[in-house]
Every structure is written in structure tokens, then in C-alpha cells.
Amino acid sequence: MTAPTKELRSSRTDGHEPAVRLDAVSKVYGRDLLALDRVTLTAGRGEFVCLLGASGCGKSTLLNLVAGLDHATAGEIDTKGGRIAMMFQEPALFPWLTVSANIELALRVTGKGKSTTKKERRARAAELLEIVHLGGFGAKRPHELSGGMRQRVALARALAQEADVLLMDEPFGALDAMTRDLLHDELERIWRERELTVLFVTHNVREAVRLGDRVVLLSSRPGTVIQEFPITLDRPRRTDSGEVAGLAATITDRLRQEVLRHAKPARRPVATGARGDG
Numbered sequence: 001m002t003a004p005t006k007e008l009r010s011s012r013t014d015g016h017e018p019a020v021r022l023d024a025v026s027k028v029y030g031r032d033l034l035a036l037d038r039v040t041l042t043a044g045r046g047e048f049v050c051l052l053g054a055s056g057c058g059k060s061t062l063l064n065l066v067a068g069l070d071h072a073t074a075g076e077i078d079t080k081g082g083r084i085a086m087m088f089q090e091p092a093l094f095p096w097l098t099v100s101a102n103i104e105l106a107l108r109v110t111g112k113g114k115s116t117t118k119k120e121r122r123a124r125a126a127e128l129l130e131i132v133h134l135g136g137f138g139a140k141r142p143h144e145l146s147g148g149m150r151q152r153v154a155l156a157r158a159l160a161q162e163a164d165v166l167l168m169d170e171p172f173g174a175l176d177a178m179t180r181d182l183l184h185d186e187l188e189r190i191w192r193e194r195e196l197t198v199l200f201v202t203h204n205v206r207e208a209v210r211l212g213d214r215v216v217l218l219s220s221r222p223g224t225v226i227q228e229f230p231i232t233l234d235r236p237r238r239t240d241s242g243e244v245a246g247l248a249a250t251i252t253d254r255l256r257q258e259v260l261r262h263a264k265p266a267r268r269p270v271a272t273g274a275r276g277d278g
């Protein structure tokens with residue numbers, strides 16, 4: 001098991017040039033709701049970083065800022081000019097379009113796809129569907145697919161954007177444990193093959209240990225980095241392995257302390273073993 005570090009700042013530089021760098025980033029909503037407080041965090045190119053924290057600690061806010069969907073109140077965010085794609089818990093596909101057309105649309109508006117023909121985009125969409133193990137499903141409509149299949153389409157659509165950085169906001173939170181396991185394997189394969197930098201938000205501690213090179217723990221509001229856990233377990237990992245469970249228990253304890261430190265109970269319990277960790 002890897003011992004947690006005492007680092008309050010989260011950065012990894014060991015041979016990786018940074019792909020995403022947040023320097024003392026704060027976010028205030030409205031007049032005085034401090035959602036993030038001087039968050040400093042670096043993700044190396046090709047690194048898989050998982051963000052964990054109690055509900056409302058600002059994880060989604062952080063991803064939104066990195067994606068450029070919102071502006072930081074203070075501090076600096078540098079994504080090194082890399083292309084960024086985002087994936088959410090809901091796949092958010094256009095229901096009236098086929099699976100293929102959903103991906104073709106992403107191809108049409110991003111990257112090299114802008115200058116391609118419809119035929120080329122269709123062929124590329126088919127390739128992307130193969131990558132997420134949905135070859136042959138291009139003509140289906142989203143409602144004809146299972147939740148896990150729809151998330152695969154969302155992943156293919158994110159890949160269509162030729163992203164260097166993939167921001168994932170609880171992408172598998174709504175899926176059953178078995179489907180989630182399969183998607184972990186697929187995401188890990190794609191992450192490696194494409195050398196993606198991933199920032200992955202989850203409430204599920206085991207999922208974070210299963211996937212991450214590093215787990216970054218955020219405090220309850222205002223969100224700030226309180227501890228990071230480098231995960232050096234060999235890959236591929238299994239969510240139900242003793243090593244993953246052991247490290248997840250250590251992180252869960254730390255997370256519990258943080259939640260208890262706050263007077264108000266978290267709105268949503270941290271997954272420790274039942275739904276989320278299976």
C-alpha cells in the first residue's frame with residue numbers, strides 16, 4: 001500500500017510536463033459564496049488524476065473552470081493550449097439523432113473534422129464506436145441503448161474532439177457496478193493508448209483508487225486541496241482487490257474526518273462500500 005503524502009499542494013512533475021496547472025485558484029459565487037479557496041493543482045501530461053471530496057466541496061466548479069465554462073475569481077489556470085473535452089454523469093446525447101450522427105456532429109464542430117466530408121466523418125464515427133466497443137450500433141438512437149452503452153457513446157464523442165485533456169464529472173456514477181467495471185477497463189485502455197490527461201471527479205473512493213495515478217482530496221466548502229495520495233499499485237487493478245480496498249479505506253477515513261470537521265452534515269454520503277465501491 002502506498003503511504004499518503006503530507007503535501008498540501010498537489011503537483012506532479014516527475015518527468016511529466018504539466019498539462020493542466022491551477023495556481024491559487026479561487027471561485028466566489030454571487031457576493032460571498034466561496035466555493036474554491038486558492039486551489040493549487042498540477043496534472044502531468046498523460047496523468048490520471050482523481051478528485052475526491054464531500055458533496056459541495058467544489059469539484060464540479062473546478063472542472064468547469066478548467067474547461068473554461070466559467071471564470072475563476074482569482075488565481076491562474078493554464079491548460080497549455082491543449083484541447084479539452086468534458087464528460088458528465090448524464091451522456092447528454094441528442095435523442096433525435098442516431099448514435100453515429102451524435103458523434104459526427106462533434107466531429108463537424110471540432111478539430112480536423114471541420115474540413116472533412118460527411119462520408120469521412122461517418123467513417124471516423126464508426127472507428128470511434130469500434131474503440132468504445134460499440135461497432136455496429138451507429139444507426140441506433142440513444143434510447144435503444146443501455147445506460148452503459150450511452151456513456152460509451154459519450155466517451156466516443158469526447159474522443160471525437162481529439163482532446164488532450166479529458167475532464168470527467170462522475171461519468172459512471174449512475175451505472176451499476178458491473179457496467180462501471182467494464183467502463184473502467186475501457187477508459188484505462190483508451191487513456192493509455194491516447195496518452196490523455198484525465199481529471200476525474202468521483203464520490204467513489206474505490207473507483208478513484210482503481211483508476212488514478214493520484215487521488216487528490218478536497219476539503220469541504222470552501223474547496224481546497226488537503227491531501228494527495230499517489231497510487232502506485234500495479235495496473236490493471238481490480239476494484240474488488242484487497243489492495244484497492246485497503247487504500248480506499250485509508251482515504252475514506254481521511255475523507256470522513258474532513259466531513260465530520262464540518263458542523264453541517266454533507267448532503268450526500270461518501271460512498272464507502274455499498275453502492276459506489278462495488
Ligand SMILES: Nc1ncnc2c1ncn2[C@@H]1O[C@H](COP(=O)(O)OP(=O)(O)OP(=O)(O)O)[C@@H](O)[C@H]1O
Binds near residue numbers: 030035058
Ligand atoms: N452556478 C452557481 N451559482 C451559485 N453557487 C454555485 C453554483 N455552482 C455551484 N455553486 C455552489 O458552489 C459550491 C460547490 O459546488 P460544486 O457543484 O462545484 O460542488 P461539488 O463538489 O461538485 O458537489 P457534488 O459532489 O454534490 O456534485 C456549492 O456550495 C454550490 O451550491
